[in-house]
Amino acid sequence: EKFPPGPRVIPIFGNVLQLNLKSPIKDLERLTKKYGKVYSIFFGSRPLVVVNGLEAFKETLVSKAFDFCGKPQDIMFNYAFQVQAHAPGVVLADYSPIWKEQRRFSLMTLRNFGLGKQSMEQRILAEISHVTKVLEENAGGTMDPHLLFHNAASCIICQVLFGKHFEYEDEFLKFSVELFHVTSKILNGPWGIEAFRLFRASRQKRLQFMAENKKTRVPGKPRHFIDCYLDEMDKRGDDGSSFCEDQLCALLLDLHYAGTDTIANTLLSAFLFLSYYPHIQDKVLDGKDEVSFEDRQQMPYVQAVIHEIHRKGDVTPLGLYHSATKDTELMGYSIPKGTIVVTNISSVLNEEGQWKFPHEFNPENFLNDQGEFVKPEAYLPFSAGVRMCLGEALARMEVFLVTVSLLRKFRFTWPEDAGEPDFTPLFGTIQTPKPYRMKIQLRETP
Ligand code: HEM
Numbered sequence: 001e002k003f004p005p006g007p008r009v010i011p012i013f014g015n016v017l018q019l020n021l022k023s024p025i026k027d028l029e030r031l032t033k034k035y036g037k038v039y040s041i042f043f044g045s046r047p048l049v050v051v052n053g054l055e056a057f058k059e060t061l062v063s064k065a066f067d068f069c070g071k072p073q074d075i076m077f078n079y080a081f082q083v084q085a086h087a088p089g090v091v092l093a094d095y096s097p098i099w100k101e102q103r104r105f106s107l108m109t110l111r112n113f114g115l116g117k118q119s120m121e122q123r124i125l126a127e128i129s130h131v132t133k134v135l136e137e138n139a140g141g142t143m144d145p146h147l148l149f150h151n152a153a154s155c156i157i158c159q160v161l162f163g164k165h166f167e168y169e170d171e172f173l174k175f176s177v178e179l180f181h182v183t184s185k186i187l188n189g190p191w192g193i194e195a196f197r198l199f200r201a202s203r204q205k206r207l208q209f210m211a212e213n214k215k216t217r218v219p220g221k222p223r224h225f226i227d228c229y230l231d232e233m234d235k236r237g238d239d240g241s242s243f244c245e246d247q248l249c250a251l252l253l254d255l256h257y258a259g260t261d262t263i264a265n266t267l268l269s270a271f272l273f274l275s276y277y278p279h280i281q282d283k284v285l286d287g288k289d290e291v292s293f294e295d296r297q298q299m300p301y302v303q304a305v306i307h308e309i310h311r312k313g314d315v316t317p318l319g320l321y322h323s324a325t326k327d328t329e330l331m332g333y334s335i336p337k338g339t340i341v342v343t344n345i346s347s348v349l350n351e352e353g354q355w356k357f358p359h360e361f362n363p364e365n366f367l368n369d370q371g372e373f374v375k376p377e378a379y380l381p382f383s384a385g386v387r388m389c390l391g392e393a394l395a396r397m398e399v400f401l402v403t404v405s406l407l408r409k410f411r412f413t414w415p416e417d418a419g420e421p422d423f424t425p426l427f428g429t430i431q432t433p434k435p436y437r438m439k440i441q442l443r444e445t446p
Pocket residue numbers: 090091092103157254255258259260262263266315316319320321322343345381382383384386387388389390391392394395
C-alpha cells in the first residue's frame with residue numbers, strides 16, 4: 001500500500017512515453033525533485049523503483065544489503081547475454097549460492113594474479129607500451145582516441161583471462177570490442193535478434209579458446225584465469241559445487257565485458273577533461289620522472305585527479321539493476337519481493353551537498369584545505385555492498401597507470417578549431433563520451 005510514488009501510469013505503456021529513454025538522467029532528476037529520493041516508474045505494467053542520493057543508497061546497499069542484492073532474471077538482456085540458464089556467470093546472476101561461489105573464486109583469482117602486486121602492474125605497463133606507440137605515430141597531430149582506449153582496455157583484461165597480448169587487428173579483439181560497445185547501449189537503441197546472434201557467436205569463440213588452451217595446459221601451473229579455473233575444477237572433483245566449464249565460459253564473457261567498456265569509457269572521459277584543462281596535466285607530473293602505483297599514497301593531487309576521473313566519468317550511471325530478495329521496506333516505503341531496484345549512481349556522484357564542485361571536473365573535490373587527499377562518502381562509482389564491482393582494484397590500477405604513463409610522455413590539448421567540448425555523455429548501461437579529437441604533443445624528455 002505504501003509503494004513509492006511516481007508519475008501517473010498510462011495503461012499498456014506505463015511511463016515510457018513520459019521519459020526520454022535515450023537520455024533519461026535529466027528526467028530522473030526532475031522526478032526526484034517532485035517525488036523524493038525514492039520513487040517508482042513503470043515500464044509497461046512492470047514497476048521499477050529508482051533510488052537516488054547517498055542517504056537512500058546507504059539504506060539500499062549497506063544497511064539492507066541482503067534485501068536488495070538480487071538481480072532481475074526475466075529481462076531481455078539476460079536471455080541474450082547468458083545463453084545458458086544453469087551457468088549464469090556473476091554479473092547478471094541472481095543472489096544464490098552459485099553466484100556467491102563464483103564471485104568469491106573470481107575475486108580471489110584476480111587478487112592472486114598479482115592485483116596490487118608487481119606482476120599485474122607489469123602486464124598493464126606492457127600493454128601501455130602499445131598505446132604509446134600509436135600515440136607516437138600521431139604526435140604533432142590530432143586523433144580520436146575511441147578505438148585505441150577500447151583496444152587497450154580489452155587487451156589488459158585479456159592478459160588476465162587468456163595470458164597473451166592480442167594485436168589490435170586481431171579478429172577476436174575487434175569482434176569483442178564491437179560487441180561490448182554496441183550492446184552496452186542496448187537500453188536506448190533498437191536491438192533484438194542481432195544481439196542474440198552476437199552473444200552466441202561470442203560463446204563459440206570462447207569455447208574455441210578454452211579447447212585450444214587445454215592442449216598446452218599443465219595442471220597446477222596456471223598461466224591465466226582459464227587455467228586457475230580448471231585447477232579449481234580438478235580440486236573440487238564431484239563435490240556438487242557449481243564449478244563447470246559452462247560457468248567458466250560465462251565468467252570469461254562477464255569479466256571481458258565488464259573490464260573493457262567501463263575502463264575504456266573512463267579513459268575517454270579522462271582525456272576529454274584533461275585535454276580541455278591541460279594545466280591539471282602539468283600538476284599531475286609536478287617534476288616527477290618515475291611514477292609507480294605503489295607511490296600513489298604519497299601523491300595526493302594525483303590521487304585526487306584519478307578519483308575525479310572516476311567521479312565525472314560516471315560510466316555506469318544507473319549501476320546494474322538490483323531486485324528485492326524479499327518483501328521489505330525502503331525509506332519508509334513497502335517494496336515487494338522481486339521488484340526491480342535501479343541504483344542511480346549518477347545522482348550520488350553529482351549530488352549537491354556532497355561535493356564542493358558537484359557539476360564541474362575539479363580535483364579539489366578530493367582535497368581538503370591542507371591539500372591532503374580525502375574521499376567523500378558519496379564516492380561510489382563502483383557501487384557498494386554485496387554486489388559491488390569485483391574489478392575495482394584492477395580498474396583503479398589501470399586508470400592510474402594509463403593516465404600517469406601517458407601524461408609523462410605526451411601533452412594533450414583541445415584542438416583550436418574544435419569549438420567548445422560537449423561533456424554530456426551518450427547514455428547507456430555503460431555510457432560513452434561523445435566522439436572527440438585530442439591534440440597530441442610529445443613532451444620534451446628531461
Ligand atoms: C571504471 C571501471 C569500472 C566501473 C565504474 C565499474 C562499475 C561497476 C558497477 C557500478 C557494478 C554494479 C554493482 C551493483 O550491482 O551494485 C559493477 C559490477 C561488476 N563489475 Fe565493475 N566496474 C568497472 C570495472 C570492472 C572491471 C575491470 C571488472 C573485471 C575485471 C569488473 C567486473 C565486474 C563484475 C564481475 C561485476 C558484477 C559483480 C556482482 O554482481 O557480484 N568491473 N561494476
